[in-house]
Amino acid sequence: MTPAARVQSAIEVLDAVIAAARREGASAERVASEWLKARRFIGSKDRRAIRDLAWGAIRLCGEVPVSGRAAMLAVAKVDPVLTALFDGSRYGPAPIREEEPVASVGVAPAWLEEQLAASGISREQGAGLLARAPLDLRANRLKTTRDRLAAILPLEAERTQAPDALRLPGGTPVESWPEFAEGLFEVQDTGSQLTCSALEVCPGEAVVDLCAGAGGKTLALAAAMQGEGHLLACDIDRPRLSRLAPRAARAGAQVETRLLDPGRETEALADWQGKADAVMVDAPCSGTGTWRRGPEARWRITPQSLARYARMQAEVLRIGASLVRPGGRLTYVVCSLLDAEGPDVVGAFLERNPEWRAAEQQVGAGTPRGSGLRLTPWDDSTDGFFFATLHRL
Numbered sequence: 003m004t005p006a007a008r009v010q011s012a013i014e015v016l017d018a019v020i021a022a023a024r025r026e027g028a029s030a031e032r033v034a035s036e037w038l039k040a041r042r043f044i045g046s047k048d049r050r051a052i053r054d055l056a057w058g059a060i061r062l063c064g065e066v067p068v069s070g071r072a073a074m075l076a077v078a079k080v081d082p083v084l085t086a087l088f089d090g091s092r093y094g095p096a097p098i099r100e101e102e103p104v105a106s107v108g109v110a111p112a113w114l115e116e117q118l119a120a121s122g123i124s125r126e127q128g129a130g131l132l133a134r135a136p137l138d139l140r141a142n143r144l145k146t147t148r149d150r151l152a153a154i155l156p157l158e159a160e161r162t163q164a165p166d167a168l169r170l171p172g173g174t175p176v177e178s179w180p181e182f183a184e185g186l187f188e189v190q191d192t193g194s195q196l197t198c199s200a201l202e203v204c205p206g207e208a209v210v211d212l213c214a215g216a217g218g219k220t221l222a223l224a225a226a227m228q229g230e231g232h233l234l235a236c237d238i239d240r241p242r243l244s245r246l247a248p249r250a251a252r253a254g255a256q257v258e259t260r261l262l263d264p265g266r267e268t269e270a271l272a273d274w275q276g277k278a279d280a281v282m283v284d285a286p287c288s289g290t291g292t293w294r295r296g297p298e299a300r301w302r303i304t305p306q307s308l309a310r311y312a313r314m315q316a317e318v319l320r321i322g323a324s325l326v327r328p329g330g331r332l333t334y335v336v337c338s339l340l341d342a343e344g345p346d347v348v349g350a351f352l353e354r355n356p357e358w359r360a361a362e363q364q365v366g367a368g369t370p371r372g373s374g375l376r377l378t379p380w381d382d383s384t385d386g387f388f389f390a391t392l393h394r395l
């Protein structure tokens with residue numbers, strides 16, 4: 003493929019990514035893989051180059067671009083080598099016309115940049131949300147230790163601030179390694195691991211992971227429980243929750259799963275009301291803290307979806323709290339740095355529920371925000387999270 007043809011291919015990938023973002027369709031990762039799958043003749047070097055070009059444009063454009071070409075022209079504006087490739091050659095992009103639309107550069111759509119600023123995040127820090135992310139592993143304590151795992155991995159891995167975490171360069175194909183098939187590790191960001199540590203679960207406890215999804219945090223909780231006690235993982239999303247059982251089997255973790263009906267969660271959890279020692283509420287959110295991994299996610303958020311998330315967050319926090327026994331605890335987590343999804347939700351809960359108190363959290367990282375802690379790429383080298391641990395009196 004010529005360099006110009008790669009640019010034209012990236013423009014086509016971007017068109018598909020933009021269309022999917024507009025109709026709340028598949029993620030950019032998925033869209034790009036489908037696009038490439040339909041063109042098997044493209045070699046691996048070209049695939050990587052196309053992907054890098056497309057992701058460079060996604061990271062640069064704050065507002066949803068009008069087209070893939072407009073997005074790529076925004077990159078061309080700051081990259082003369084790329085400008086020269088708009089040469090009208092066969093399979094390459096047409097020459098640039100003066101009046102053509104060029105996508106605007108920024109961290110996020112203007113309204114969302116305002117929300118970030120109101121949440122104490124500067125523009126420079128916001129740009130940090132779009133940097134390339136490393137790949138973190140969590141050594142599975144049910145089968146190994148961090149040191150033993152580090153000694154057998156094919157690459158040198160860095161230790162991060164979470165007790166079981168190892169860090170590798172982003173994109174390392176760890177899921178093809180035999181150590182992964184043996185369940186010796188899971189892929190999990192250090193920040194996510196730290197939010198699990200905050201719940202301080204112990205062997206023998208009764209623990210609920212209310213919004214378990216495919217079990218990223220469930221498996222970390224299971225490892226901390228060392229196979230003793232009862233761990234219940236719930237979600238309203240059947241496809242996601244159904245991915246948990248095979249992962250748990252690989253990890254050697256004992257987990258009961260329960261699919262919930264939206265709006266009827268409390269009925270389905272009647273046997274757990276006021277019984278749990280610890281509850282994890284990893285609430286659905288806009289995901290502003292994970293833009294490093296899916297930068298096009300910021301093109302999907304709307305003021306309406308943010309308001310919808312805030313309602314869901316208050317609701318899952320209420321449901322989770324009803325499961326906690328007197329003297330028990332709950333950790334509320336969002337992978338978002340917007341106050342509306344974190345400190346404000348917890349603050350409103352504490353105001354309405356005088357029998358709950360925010361606890362001091364000691365996880366060796368994070369900056370206080372509201373009644374909880376915030377983890378960020380710039381201060382903690384993690385994805386962005388807000389989490390708060392609450393104790394029921």
Ligand SMILES: C[S@@+](CC[C@H](N)C(=O)[O-])C[C@H]1O[C@@H](n2cnc3c(N)ncnc32)[C@H](O)[C@@H]1O
Nearest residue numbers: 212213214215217218219237238239284285286
């Ligand atoms: C942030 S994701 C969970 C990610 C998961 N805990 C992990 O670490 O991989 C939030 C999850 O909450 C689920 N959810 C949304 N509303 C819910 C509800 N009312 N009850 C239980 N789960 C809910 C969503 O389906 C989604 O899987």
